[in-house]
Amino acid sequence: MAKSQTTFNKIEKEKKRLKKREDKQKKKEARKAEAKENPKGIQFAYVDYNGNLTDTPPDPSKKVKVEVENIEIGIPKKEDRPEEELAPKEGKVSFFDTSKGFGFIIDSINQEKYFVHVSGLLEPIAESDKVTYELEKGLKGMNAVRVKKI
Numbered sequence: 525m526a527k528s529q530t531t532f533n534k535i536e537k538e539k540k541r542l543k544k545r546e547d548k549q550k551k552k553e554a555r556k557a558e559a560k561e562n563p564k565g566i567q568f569a570y571v572d573y574n575g576n577l578t579d580t581p582p583d584p585s586k587k588v589k590v591e592v593e594n595i596e597i598g599i600p601k602k603e604d605r606p607e608e609e610l611a612p613k614e615g616k617v618s619f620f621d622t623s624k625g626f627g628f629i630i631d632s633i634n635q636e637k638y639f640v641h642v643s644g645l646l647e648p649i650a651e652s653d654k655v656t657y658e659l660e661k662g663l664k665g666m667n668a669v670r671v672k673k674i
Contacts, residue, residue, distance in 0.1 A: 612656040614674065617649050629657060629668045644669035 569577045573586065613631060615638070620627030625642035627649075638659065649655060649671060657668040 612658055612670070614654065614656050615668075617651050617653045617655060620649055620651055622648075622650075627651075629655060629671070638666055638668040639664075640668040640671055644671055646670055646672040649673060 567579075568581075569579065570581050572578050572582060613633070615629040615631045617640075618628050618630045618637065620640070622642075627640050628637045629640050630637055638657070639662065640657070644657075644667065654674045655671050656674060657671040659666045660669045661667075
């Protein structure tokens with residue numbers, strides 16, 4: 525006669541598996557019972573007038589009606605921008621590395637630094653040159669383009 529194929533180790537593994545399944549079922553039932561005692565309902569998130577998420581609904585009296593014609597999709601054309609953005613600005617070259625092909629210009633009015641690349645130059649520049657330039661939106665901020673010496 526042959527020995528039984530069920531060993532002690534197999535029996536213990538089966539017991540552990542059944543115990544795990546039983547514990548999981550008990551936890552599931554406990555969660556269901558807790559949910560019945562403390563019903564929370566469906567949680568909502570509202571958006572306030574500043575675009576922040578809140579848990580209180582917005583005041584319907586402050587609702588603003590938006591006309592479909594007033595919604596702009598896309599980037600405004602160069603002609604639609606304010607005149608001060610289009611006008612050439614003046615500044616001073618604070619740093620320019622010709623071997624790397626980039627530098628920075630400091631605005632003479634508000635002392636802000638703007639990145640300038642060699643591709644945006646109309647004529648060669650060097651450090652401490654006074655220049656005129658226009659601004660364009662780049663990947664990391666405003667870039668000086670169409671730069672030329674005064």
